[in-house]
Amino acid sequence: MNKSMVLGVVLGAAAATAVGTIAGYRAYVAEDAPQFAEVLSINAVNESYTVPREECVQRQVTKVAPKKDEHQIAGTAVGAVVGGLIGNQVGGGSGKKIATLAGAAAGGYAGKKVQEDMQNKDTYTEVETHCATVNDKKQRVIGYDVEYKIADQVAVVRMDKKPASDQLPVKDGKLDLDKLQPGSTQ
Known part of the structure; x- marks a missing residue:
């Protein structure tokens, strides 16, 4: 065998090992990564106005x-x-x-x-x-501040609509805003 061929085999084996290791790590991380954030509290955000x-x-x-x-x-x-x-x-x-x-x-x-x-x-x-002329004071809900927890991190997101459950979808360690109702976050 010549040197080029040996070098090609060694490099090919190294590349295959590296790709396999990365794929295995991603599968491991994906399995252990949280899929949902826990909703801790929901607070309505009100706006006052007069009629x-x-x-x-x-x-x-x-x-x-x-x-x-x-x-x-x-x-x-x-x-x-x-x-x-x-x-x-x-x-x-x-x-x-x-x-x-x-x-x-x-x-x-x-x-x-x-x-x-x-x-x-x-x-x-x-x-x-x-x-x-008399001005009646009224209030309307303009959104919801949702406090949530992913792993050990707590954060707040403003949503247009109240979440339907006590969990929010997570992707890559962050809220998956695409899976929430369209137009539901600010």
Whole structure:
């Protein structure tokens, strides 16, 4: 045998041994590697938000009726006439004229005040609607923080959906995110 042939046989045997050793090690590691991670806890992640809405209440309101005679002219006139007639009954001569004028003035003032008081007591009740915007506070779940354990290592992953079991799939010592529901991790 020549040297080339011996060298080829030796190298071939070494390569075959190396490939066999690597394949055996990978099979050994694959058998002992964890297939699942243990779920330790699941915590919902909430988001707060507000929803505006309009809230209305009905209220009874008492209002003063609109005045037809804002300056109380009718009351003043009637009071002046009545006061003047009463004043005219008092005294004689020029005192009678002064009493008539004083009676008319006092009657006019009294008539104005009586009409004003009557107008202020003339009320009506109306139902009014009062509205305001109220913000209701609400919460919604936006995901789940899942604490898990692979071998002796503990970690947390955020998932869109709550895991269906207490185990998560593992590949090559890490969570197999492809086997979890699509779009379920962040």
